[in-house]
Amino acid sequence: xxxxxxxxxxxxxxxxxxxxxxxxxxxxxxxxxxxxxxxxxxxxxxxxxxxxxxxxxxxxxxxxxxxxxxxxxxxxxxxxxxxxxxxxxxxxxxxxxxxxxxxxxxxxxxxxxxxxxxxxxxxxx
Amino acid sequence: xxxxxxxxxxxxxxxxxxxxxxxxxxxxxxxxxxxxxxxxxxxxxxxxxxxxxxxxxxxxxxxxxxxxxxxxxxxxxxxxxxxxxxxxxxxxxxxxxxxxxxxxxxxxxxxxxxxx
Numbered sequence: 001x002x003x004x005x006x007x008x009x010x011x012x013x014x015x016x017x018x019x020x021x022x023x024x025x026x027x028x029x030x031x032x033x034x035x036x037x038x039x040x041x042x043x044x045x046x047x048x049x050x051x052x053x054x055x056x057x058x059x060x061x062x063x064x065x066x067x068x069x070x071x072x073x074x075x076x077x078x079x080x081x082x083x084x085x086x087x088x089x090x091x092x093x094x095x096x097x098x099x100x101x102x103x104x105x106x107x108x109x110x111x112x113x114x115x116x117x118x119x120x121x122x123x124x125x
Numbered sequence: 126x127x128x129x130x131x132x133x134x135x136x137x138x139x140x141x142x143x144x145x146x147x148x149x150x151x152x153x154x155x156x157x158x159x160x161x162x163x164x165x166x167x168x169x170x171x172x173x174x175x176x177x178x179x180x181x182x183x184x185x186x187x188x189x190x191x192x193x194x195x196x197x198x199x200x201x202x203x204x205x206x207x208x209x210x211x212x213x214x215x216x217x218x219x220x221x222x223x224x225x226x227x228x229x230x231x232x233x234x235x236x237x238x239x240x241x
Contacts, residue, residue, distance in 0.1 A: 083173065099209065106142050
């Protein structure tokens, strides 16, 4: 009886350490089968963000896909209009399920800024 | 002379920003009204043509007047139940489950008592 109590006390594992361990580690390759404790911690990796943003820009009908690089400027390098800029940003919002405020969306002018914004956004999916 | 051109360019830049914000809101509203994608594409291209028709106007006051008209038309056509991303203000998940503060833990002991 006392031995059982001692053993059980040894095995008492608080839930908090598991949550901290899973939040601090990098997203593992099998992270889908691990239940993370908070709904805010699946961060996208930079390569994923870059790949998806470039796919969105390449699939825009007015853009030549071979000229798209991660640091291309929409209006200067790709020859787009400011309204095309708005359309690209809306497509990026739909891709990553984001809501970008109007004032900041107008300032996103190049792929660089878009990738940085999406990468630093906590709710990018 | 340079002061007036600087002011002219500043006004044009401000107007460009207003037009961009108006186009953005109008496009989103179009998506709210026309939920099906093929309808949305047609309506979006119509909207784009309307904006492009006035692309080359140079007179500042005329541009201001057209922007005001566009904003009035946008206010008239606003959707009563727009789609907002769930975690954004106005969405359904906004401030629903904030992240628990770090250091708070739940010790599951299932009613085990210490003298057991």
